[in-house]
Amino acid sequence: PSLALRFARYLASENIGLRVFRKNGFETPRGDPWEARPELIVWSGGVNRLAIEQSIKEFKEREGVEVSTTYGGCGSLTAQMKTVWEKPGFPDVYFACDRVYMDNVNEWYLASENVSETDMVILVPPGNPRKVRGLADLGADGMRLGVADPVKSALGRLTVDLLKKSGLYEKVYSKVETKAGTADFLVNQIVVSEGKSLDAVIVYLANTAKVRDKVAIVKIDHPAALASQPIAISRISEKSQLARRFVDKILSPASQERFEKVGFRWQPGGKEGGE
CATH class of the missing domain: 3.40.190.10 (Periplasmic binding protein-like II)
Incomplete structure (x- = not known):
């Protein structure tokens, strides 16, 4: 369905499709800018890697997009975020190793969602x-x-x-x-x-x-x-709609099976932090 999804992204794009809808009197949410093959930047704690690799592969193939992933210790990742805030390369999605390393970057992200614990x-x-x-x-x-x-x-x-x-x-x-x-x-x-x-x-x-x-x-x-693992979308992401679909993929039943297989307990649910 990647071609159909590409067309849907075109219709819902901020600078092309939605502009036409607004000219014709429709009220619309804010969309992502149009790109034929957009790239989503995802930073994740290394502990999550085995659980999400297959989901990322499937997401890329189905959506027809690129996903650039960086894995590491969350102390190092959050320190690096401070150097790239409001610059190209800031992660659209951050999947933390533990809640404490989400709480200390809440100002940069929308409300985080619980995924798992180990x-x-x-x-x-x-x-x-x-x-x-x-x-x-x-x-x-x-x-x-x-x-x-x-x-x-x-x-x-x-x-x-x-x-x-x-x-x-x-x-x-x-x-x-x-x-x-x-x-x-x-x-x-x-x-x-x-x-x-x-x-x-x-x-x-x-x-x-x-x-x-x-x-x-x-x-x-x-x-x-x-340790509990929350996920969140950047406040400044220009690809927030695509990022939302990515988070939904991580919260899907198929993803749950992968998390549980490698030693996590599934804990999706409440949001924390600011909108």
């Missing part, structure tokens, strides 16, 4: 040689712990908050040997080194989808061991 877990080599059963065990003598960087990554910031709320920050954080920019790096350290470089890492359950046969996963029994 648990934080402890990842250890097969057989769990250090017998890690929970957070407290990460403070054991000789423990070599890997965590995400709290400046660059939502996971890193959430890890610090979790340890403080559980009363284990001083005991456990002193065992940190690696602070990584992304959770994928931490996962690879456990998979590749098989415990030779690190004894344990703290990541999201959704980060483990492709390696669950190569690692052991230890659940964290604490209400703060949780």
